[in-house]
Amino acid sequence: MYVKICGLREPEHVATAVEAGADAIGFVLTRSSRRVTPERARELAAQVPEHVLTVAVFAGESPEQVRAVTLASGVRAVQLHGDHPHGDFTALRDLGLTLVRAGAAGVDLRCGAFDEDLLIVDAPKPGSGEPWDWAAVRGRPSGRWMLAGGLDPSNVAAAIDAARPWGVDVSSGVESAPGVKDAGRIRDFVAAARRAAAG
Numbered sequence: 632m633y634v635k636i637c638g639l640r641e642p643e644h645v646a647t648a649v650e651a652g653a654d655a656i657g658f659v660l661t662r663s664s665r666r667v668t669p670e671r672a673r674e675l676a677a678q679v680p681e682h683v684l685t686v687a688v689f690a691g692e693s694p695e696q697v698r699a700v701t702l703a704s705g706v707r708a709v710q711l712h713g714d715h716p717h718g719d720f721t722a723l724r725d726l727g728l729t730l731v732r733a734g735a736a737g738v739d740l741r742c743g744a745f746d747e748d749l750l751i752v753d754a755p756k757p758g759s760g761e762p763w764d765w766a767a768v769r770g771r772p773s774g775r776w777m778l779a780g781g782l783d784p785s786n787v788a789a790a791i792d793a794a795r796p797w798g799v800d801v802s803s804g805v806e807s808a809p810g811v812k813d814a815g816r817i818r819d820f821v822a823a824a825r826r827a828a829a830g
């Protein structure tokens with residue numbers, strides 16, 4: 632089970648996620664209470680070992696903006712949330728980074744359909760922490776896809792059972808208050824996801 636922890640802003644939470652065994656760590660570089668500057672993302676990404684993927688999250692920016700901010704932040708993956716056309720992914724391919732497409736259950740659910748490497752199937756409102764009907768997508772997405780939207784340490788096992796994803800992605804559910812990550816919840820989330828996958 633691939634586990635991504637998103638919306639990190641503090642070095643201690645990045646360290647916690649790495650120590651807990653996260654496979655990927657996301658930094659939000661779009662409009663959000665979790666937004667960090669490219670400079671801050673670069674500092675945080677520098678403390679992440681190579682085996683953990685660092686991801687810059689965008690929603691609606693042009694490929695030119697995404698390219699500039701991504702290069703400034705020094706991450707290894709780009710996540711485009713929402714209605715980005717296929718051409719945006721094609722335009723970013725030459726960066727040589729992992730491309731992640733993220734959208735709600737109504738999008739094309741075939742990972743790779745937009746030339747992306749990973750797919751995230753999320754709630755209609757990204758980053759809202761609102762659970763949705765995860766079982767509704769069971770058996771529909773193909774390839775390397777992560778479930779997101781309203782996951783937390785207490786429900787991630789049920790969500791995995793309901794949707795059978797390749798991975799899971801969380802932001803709000805590992806916070807103690809909006810935008811404030813909680814080390815204990817990060818550890819609990821990774822452990823619960825791993826247990827669910829093993830059992």
Ligand SMILES: O=C(O)c1ccccc1N[C@@H]1O[C@H](COP(=O)(O)O)[C@@H](O)[C@H]1O
Pocket residue numbers: 637638657659661662663664665688689690712733751753754757758759760761779780781782800801802803804
């Ligand atoms: O987290 C945000 O603020 C955000 C803003 C804009 C686009 C995507 C965002 N986060 C993504 O939302 C899901 C996690 O949602 P939840 O908070 O766990 O319900 C994940 O894909 C994040 O990358």
